[in-house]
Structure formats: structure tokens, C-alpha cells
Amino acid sequence: MNTSERLTVGVAARLSRYLQVLTQARKMGKDRISSQEIAEYTNINATQIRRDLSAFGRFGKRGVGYRTDALLDEIRKILRTQGQHNLALVGAGRLGSAIASSPIFAEHGIHIAAIFDTDPEKIGERIGELRASSMDDIAQICRERNIIVGVIAVPAESAQDAADALIDAGVKIVFNYSEALLDTPADVQVHTSNPAVELLYAMYFHLT
Structure with missing residues (x-):
């Protein structure tokens, strides 16, 4: 999916929840986070999380997870919440x-x-x-x-x-x-x- 395209309500809602988890994870000092960890905090299936994120590019590696800062920045770009x-x-x-x-x-x-x-x-x-x-x-x-x-x-x-x-x-x-x-x-x-x-x-x- 092109980041310039308008998101569906469901995707936007889920990405917002991922953003919340990632923000807290960074505050906790977590450099990396897995889709399973995000799933545990959001009650969204890990497969759905990987599907949502893969639609916008390759952000993580199997068995390694996602870089918290990088994924946080990418989701902010997708949701157009950069700046003030x-x-x-x-x-x-x-x-x-x-x-x-x-x-x-x-x-x-x-x-x-x-x-x-x-x-x-x-x-x-x-x-x-x-x-x-x-x-x-x-x-x-x-x-x-x-x-x-x-x-x-x-x-x-x-x-x-x-x-x-x-x-x-x-x-x-x-x-x-x-x-x-x-x-x-x-x-x-x-x-x-x-x-x-x-x-x-x-x-x-x-x-x-």
C-alpha cells in the first residue's frame, strides 16, 4: 500500500494502537519488539499485525522483531502525525x-x-x-x-x-x-x- 493512499478505518485504528504500544515500549527502553509482544498488549492477532505492517514495507526480521524507533517513525509517517x-x-x-x-x-x-x-x-x-x-x-x-x-x-x-x-x-x-x-x-x-x-x-x- 502506498503511504499516500487513504487508510481504511480498521487499519488506521490498529496502527494507532501499535503506535501507542511502541511509544510506551521506547519509554521502557525496549530497542526491539516482536509482533507477538504487540499482540499481547493490543489483543490483535500477531498475524494481523504482520499483515498490516508488511503492506507498507519490510520493517522487521523473522525471529528478531522490529526496531522500536524505526517502526515508530514509520507508523507516524503513515498516520501523518509528524510535526506538531x-x-x-x-x-x-x-x-x-x-x-x-x-x-x-x-x-x-x-x-x-x-x-x-x-x-x-x-x-x-x-x-x-x-x-x-x-x-x-x-x-x-x-x-x-x-x-x-x-x-x-x-x-x-x-x-x-x-x-x-x-x-x-x-x-x-x-x-x-x-x-x-x-x-x-x-x-x-x-x-x-x-x-x-x-x-x-x-x-x-x-x-x-
Whole structure:
């Protein structure tokens, strides 16, 4: 497969999971990793992993495995996650603060460039390296800082307003941490993360 071709949803999802494992493996000091080790961490069959990776070239050797750094770089190229991407976080509460304080985004080249909230008591509060800004300034700040990704970390009843503000500011990718079903234009990608749904998925395979 040519890396310029658009990936299927399934392949993109699996490559993202491989990327997560490889990032952690590198932090653990693992120079090499086998498809079987990746399989154990992802619950994806090792044969499927080798098939996915071989579609983009020869990255490993039988019996030796993959060079962690090299494979990590190649998957980032395939997923087009090289360089830095600026993100806006809406919600300066406990969830938003936890997200802003986590290194996980920076590990993947994603920079939290702005934090917004509607609560006057939160505006101006320091969260990590940033101070929370007013939602009234979201359009100007998103333009100035070239932000195309937004993360919603507010209660469900406030999520649609947050999404509308992000979209009006030019954001094209919205990651929704609330349970709300968002109404967005067709050209905006929305990804919703719900821990309860993930737990139900895991429980199904344990209980059946």
C-alpha cells in the first residue's frame, strides 16, 4: 500500500494502537519488539499485525522483531502525525486539568495551545503551562495559534455549545469526552470517548 493512499478505518485504528504500544515500549527502553509482544498488549492477532505492517514495507526480521524507533517513525509517517499539531481544550475543570497535565498528547506531537472555559472563576487560572481563556476569545485565539483540533471536556449539557464555538473558530476535528450526541457539519470529524462503552466492550469478551 502506498503511504499516500487513504487508510481504511480498521487499519488506521490498529496502527494507532501499535503506535501507542511502541511509544510506551521506547519509554521502557525496549530497542526491539516482536509482533507477538504487540499482540499481547493490543489483543490483535500477531498475524494481523504482520499483515498490516508488511503492506507498507519490510520493517522487521523473522525471529528478531522490529526496531522500536524505526517502526515508530514509520507508523507516524503513515498516520501523518509528524510535526506538531495545535489543540484547543474546552473545559478547565477536573477533567480538563487532568488532560492538560498529561504528557500523552506531547508524546504524539500534539500541543495543547489553548484552554477555554465559561466560568469567570476559571478564566485566568493557570493550568499546566497555560492560563484558561474566555470562550469569548476562542475564534481569535484559534486563528492566531493555527488550531484545527478541539477537545471537549465539559458536562454533556454544555458540549454542543462548546462544539459550536470550536467549529465557528475553524476547528475541523473534535474529540468529545462528554456523553452528548453532537450535531456538527459533515466536514467536521467527531470522535467520542466514553469509558463506560469501552468497559462494556471489554466485559463482553470476558463474559462470553
